[in-house]
Amino acid sequence: MTAPLLDVVRLKKHYPLPGGMFRRGPGSVVHAVEDVSFQVPSGGTLGLIGESGCGKSTTAKLLLRLEDVSDGAIRFDGTEVQRATGPQLRAYRRNVQAVFQDPYSSLSPRRRIGDAIAEPLIAAGELTKEQISERVAELLRVVGLREDAANLYPHEFSGGQRQRIAIARGIALRPRLVILDEPVSALDVSIRAQILNLLQDLQERYGLSYLLISHDLDIVSHMCTDVVVMYLGRVVEAGSMKAVRRSPQHPYTKALFSSVLPAHPDRRPERIKLLGPLPSPINPPSGCVFRTRCPHAQAICAEQVPASVDTGVSRAACHFATPAAVS
Amino acid sequence: MSKADAMAAKVLPLMPEPTPSEPLVEVRDLRIQLRSRDGARLLNVVNGVSFPLHRGRTLGIVGESGCGKSTTALALMGLLPGSARVAGGQVQFAGENLLAKSEKEMRELRGAKISMIFQDPMVALDPLFTIGDQLAEPLERHLKLSGAALRERQVSLLQAVSIPSPETRLGQYPHQMSGGMLQRVVGAIAIACNPALLIADEPTTALDPTAQAQFLDLLARLRDTYQLALIVVTHDFGVTARLCDDVLVMYAGSVVERGPVREIFDHPRHPYTQALLAAIPQAQEDRQGRLRTIEGQPPDLARLPQGCAFAPRCPNVRPKCHELPPPLREMGDGHVASCWRAGEV
Amino acid sequence: MLFYFFRRLGRALVTIVGISVIVFVVARLSGDPTLQLAPEDATPEELAQIRSELGLDKPIWMQYVVFVEHVAQGDFGTSIRYQQPALSLVLSVLPATLQLGLSAFVLSTIVGVLLGVVTALKRDTWIDSGLRGVVVVGQAAPSFWLGMMLILLFSVELQWLPSSGRMSLAHMVLPTMALALSSVAVVLRLTRSAMLETMSADYIRFLRSKGMSKSLIVWKHALRNASIPVIAVLGLQLSYLIGGAVIVETVFNWPGVGRLMVEALNARDFAVIQAGALLVSFFTVGANLLVDLLFGLVDPRIRYE
Numbered sequence: 001m002t003a004p005l006l007d008v009v010r011l012k013k014h015y016p017l018p019g020g021m022f023r024r025g026p027g028s029v030v031h032a033v034e035d036v037s038f039q040v041p042s043g044g045t046l047g048l049i050g051e052s053g054c055g056k057s058t059t060a061k062l063l064l065r066l067e068d069v070s071d072g073a074i075r076f077d078g079t080e081v082q083r084a085t086g087p088q089l090r091a092y093r094r095n096v097q098a099v100f101q102d103p104y105s106s107l108s109p110r111r112r113i114g115d116a117i118a119e120p121l122i123a124a125g126e127l128t129k130e131q132i133s134e135r136v137a138e139l140l141r142v143v144g145l146r147e148d149a150a151n152l153y154p155h156e157f158s159g160g161q162r163q164r165i166a167i168a169r170g171i172a173l174r175p176r177l178v179i180l181d182e183p184v185s186a187l188d189v190s191i192r193a194q195i196l197n198l199l200q201d202l203q204e205r206y207g208l209s210y211l212l213i214s215h216d217l218d219i220v221s222h223m224c225t226d227v228v229v230m231y232l233g234r235v236v237e238a239g240s241m242k243a244v245r246r247s248p249q250h251p252y253t254k255a256l257f258s259s260v261l262p263a264h265p266d267r268r269p270e271r272i273k274l275l276g277p278l279p280s281p282i283n284p285p286s287g288c289v290f291r292t293r294c295p296h297a298q299a300i301c302a303e304q305v306p307a308s309v310d311t312g313v314s315r316a317a318c319h320f321a322t323p324a325a326v327s
Numbered sequence: 328m329s330k331a332d333a334m335a336a337k338v339l340p341l342m343p344e345p346t347p348s349e350p351l352v353e354v355r356d357l358r359i360q361l362r363s364r365d366g367a368r369l370l371n372v373v374n375g376v377s378f379p380l381h382r383g384r385t386l387g388i389v390g391e392s393g394c395g396k397s398t399t400a401l402a403l404m405g406l407l408p409g410s411a412r413v414a415g416g417q418v419q420f421a422g423e424n425l426l427a428k429s430e431k432e433m434r435e436l437r438g439a440k441i442s443m444i445f446q447d448p449m450v451a452l453d454p455l456f457t458i459g460d461q462l463a464e465p466l467e468r469h470l471k472l473s474g475a476a477l478r479e480r481q482v483s484l485l486q487a488v489s490i491p492s493p494e495t496r497l498g499q500y501p502h503q504m505s506g507g508m509l510q511r512v513v514g515a516i517a518i519a520c521n522p523a524l525l526i527a528d529e530p531t532t533a534l535d536p537t538a539q540a541q542f543l544d545l546l547a548r549l550r551d552t553y554q555l556a557l558i559v560v561t562h563d564f565g566v567t568a569r570l571c572d573d574v575l576v577m578y579a580g581s582v583v584e585r586g587p588v589r590e591i592f593d594h595p596r597h598p599y600t601q602a603l604l605a606a607i608p609q610a611q612e613d614r615q616g617r618l619r620t621i622e623g624q625p626p627d628l629a630r631l632p633q634g635c636a637f638a639p640r641c642p643n644v645r646p647k648c649h650e651l652p653p654p655l656r657e658m659g660d661g662h663v664a665s666c667w668r669a670g671e672v
Numbered sequence: 673m674l675f676y677f678f679r680r681l682g683r684a685l686v687t688i689v690g691i692s693v694i695v696f697v698v699a700r701l702s703g704d705p706t707l708q709l710a711p712e713d714a715t716p717e718e719l720a721q722i723r724s725e726l727g728l729d730k731p732i733w734m735q736y737v738v739f740v741e742h743v744a745q746g747d748f749g750t751s752i753r754y755q756q757p758a759l760s761l762v763l764s765v766l767p768a769t770l771q772l773g774l775s776a777f778v779l780s781t782i783v784g785v786l787l788g789v790v791t792a793l794k795r796d797t798w799i800d801s802g803l804r805g806v807v808v809v810g811q812a813a814p815s816f817w818l819g820m821m822l823i824l825l826f827s828v829e830l831q832w833l834p835s836s837g838r839m840s841l842a843h844m845v846l847p848t849m850a851l852a853l854s855s856v857a858v859v860l861r862l863t864r865s866a867m868l869e870t871m872s873a874d875y876i877r878f879l880r881s882k883g884m885s886k887s888l889i890v891w892k893h894a895l896r897n898a899s900i901p902v903i904a905v906l907g908l909q910l911s912y913l914i915g916g917a918v919i920v921e922t923v924f925n926w927p928g929v930g931r932l933m934v935e936a937l938n939a940r941d942f943a944v945i946q947a948g949a950l951l952v953s954f955f956t957v958g959a960n961l962l963v964d965l966l967f968g969l970v971d972p973r974i975r976y977e
Contacts, residue, residue: 161624188625190602190625194620197617215536217536259537261539261565406881443878455896500973
């Protein structure tokens with residue numbers, strides 16, 4: 001296996017609760033991201049899945065350096081960047097771009113979209129004016145829009161077209177990694193497929209790596225080579241998308257995939273139901289964080305944090321995951 | 328009968344179905360116009376929708392944003408926005424035309440005989456009142472319950488939607504509950520007065536996958552227990568596959584196809600339905616190929632073509648398609664489609 | 673809720689300390705009172721003597737400490753002008769100011785909220801635009817001018833109401849109106865926009881789908897939700913009204929703190945200025961604390977914060 005483009009090692013993000021003298025005692029923090037490790041393979045797509053509050057969006061913010069990490073390392077192409085500043089941070093930001101769910105809110109309504117796409121190019125300060133407008137025209141073409149679209153304003157486009165514009169802006173500086181945070185959730189079904197295909201084309205054309213965050217397991221399954229499953233700030237399972245999809249090893253992953261809606265009325269996949277509510281990330285359960293909702297929980301689950309076990313299919317953090325036979 | 332079903336049956340005695348052969352709801356050629364933003368034009372947002380619906384059965388109305396599916400649902404409730412007006416058709420409900428009823432008469436039906444669930448449970452409840460208050464409102468208004476009887480009914484309704492420790496929950500506020508839990512509360516409010524028709528508009532779109540699956544299970548259970556006629560408005564064929572008996576596909580305000588759910592999945596006749604089904608990433612298989620797409624942009628109701636509304640995006644378009652809008656044609660087995668080429672195999 | 677209350681109380685105390693510093697310093701900036709007290713031919717030694725009697729020869733921070741010590745014991749010093757305890761002087765006129773400020777507050781809240789709801793429900797009709805037109809005029813006009821216009825109309829022309837003094841309930845009508853009108857405008861506009869916003873909220877649509885009557889939806893649900901931003905502004909309005917009372921008092925010759933303060937300022941009567949400003953501040957801060965608590969009562973999300 002080639003060296004990963006992005007290597008995340010035991011990443012942590014704790015938010016201390018806002019307090020005063022009458023508030024909860026010291027040490028009261030939200031464990032938003034706890035010991036999260038994963039790799040984005042060069043040229044591949046890593047899916048980050050899990051339900052609201054599992055820490056996937058916080059992880060994206062940490063990777064984009066929009067928030068400071070509490071602990072752990074982010075290695076990009078072999079270099080640690082979690083504390084990078086100045087030119088090093090600028091170089092990193094240039095290489096790691098993002099496309100978010102709602103393109104309308106990330107585009108200024110009073111700005112022609114040509115200018116919006118040119119913005120990162122101008123900020124980089126390497127191209128002449130003519131080169132920039134040439135590049136903007138090229139980018140528009142690449143994402144499937146007409147070149148004269150540059151003179152229009154965001155409200156003159158449909159949701160799908162605006163997402164194309166956001167993608168054009170995201171790849172303007174030829175980044176190597178693009179973080180896709182729910183890139184098609186706001187779009188209609190017929191438009192979703194267009195955007196997903198476009199993303200795949202761009203990946204092939206420019207050798208991009210993607211980190212795809214989505215709650216739609218069908219889309220993640222379709223797009224990703226690898227997958228990381230998060231629950232309450234922790235990684236519970238990670239492995240190749242196909243393998244995890246075919247035989248999930250962690251009980252949470254099983255429950256998650258069993259909730260995917262059937263693709264045909266005759267298919268009624270057996271549902272695994274989770275018990276009880278999602279615990280609070282302020283006081284996560286002891287031992288295995290999933291134990292309060294796990295159908296198989298035993299005494300040991302409350303006592304020890306399960307280590308990540310290589311099951312042959314994936315790496316799963318469960319006391320009852322069967323390790324792969326040593327060959 | 329599961330424990331939950333038994334619990335639910337205890338709460339609400341089954342209403343006898345008057346004449347099982349007659350549909351509870353019969354929508355005929357419903358037409359709705361919407362004043363355009365600038366006020367200059369009237370747009371045909373719903374253009375001749377018809378369907379029957381029996382008790383205990385589920386109809387899925389599928390389509391993309393702006394196709395008229397939610398407007399159709401709101402028209403059934405008598406809750407159209409001020410800028411919209413019914414331009415024609417009938418909505419027969421238990422033998423009466425709802426469109427001929429006054430606002431006051433509709434208010435007696437809403438929440439009592441016809442209920443609705445909306446998309447986002449996080450904003451469906453008033454943040455300043457407890458769950459108990461908001462559950463009590465329809466019970467006090469329609470069933471004139473009070474005191475211990477009210478309390479008992481509140482508790483059993485929360486039990487019917489599988490909310491643990493209902494007594495505690497009644498005293499809580501919406502912000503203290505998760506989205507999945509809130510949608511259950513909304514469901515409890517909707518069935519509080521034992522309605523005959525329940526309309527759910529994108530009921531699980533705002534929920535996480537596991538909560539979504541659980542809520543769809545709940546809807547199916549409530550439908551079966553109370554013999555509800557259920558209309559589910561959705562953009563997601565997965566929801567129809569899980570829940571529906573019949574599916575109605577809308578495009579640009581018109582019904583393009585309607586039929587039993589298996590027919591629609593196995594033999595879609597309209598190219599739009601075919602394309603929508605093909606555009607779904609099939610999680611069941613490991614396909615790393617490309618998705619089939621529908622080229623072009625969603626239709627602009629102010630600038631619909633003269634012929635078939637789907638013609639500009641249709642892969643099998645013929646000259647005739649640009650001239651005349653195709654009528655809905657019977658395909659057999661209650662399956663209808665509006666495509667000039669629907670008869671061809 | 674208790675934490676919330678204590679936090680707000682703490683904040684209120686900090687505000688009062690801040691105000692006391694400002695009041696103290698500003699009063700000192702207004703000039704040297706020694707010259708007012710001393711005979712015109714006083715020698716520098718005599719002036720120094722008076723200064724030291726008044727404690728004015730000490731460093732200013734020490735003067736402040738002494739001031740706070742005394743205030744804590746209810747001693748705001750003696751009015752140089754009336755040779756009476758400043759506190760009792762202010763207390764004797766304070767009820768008049770509070771009466772005016774509070775009645776204007778109650779009036780503007782009730783009228784503003786009612787009209788706000790009406791204009792929101794009758795949006796874009798002649799009622800809406802008419803009422804809002806009147807209100808814009810009310811907000812633009814300064815209260816003293818408004819006061820004079822009211823006197824001209826109701827006292828001079830129509831002779832319905834008295835124009836000055838504080839003898840009967842009738843005397844209250846014009847000053848209250850003059851003071852309240854601009855506040856009515858603020859409350860109306862805010863209530864209207866908050867109502868429009870809540871009426872389009874999803875939960876209102878869900879309430880309609882439950883078959884709830886329009887009056888229940890408007891008065892129970894929409895108004896309560898719309899009241900949250902309105903309450904926030906009511907706190908400000910109260911401060912503004914009590915402050916504004918000072919000006920209106922002069923126009924209507926209303927015997928309140930405002931009139932007393934103007935006289936005291938002219939006479940550099942420190943003790944009275946300090947006592948007046950501080951007491952008015954106490955009431956304003958107290959009222960704002962009440963408003964904060966009201967927030968907690970209305971909004972469970974704050975209560976459970």
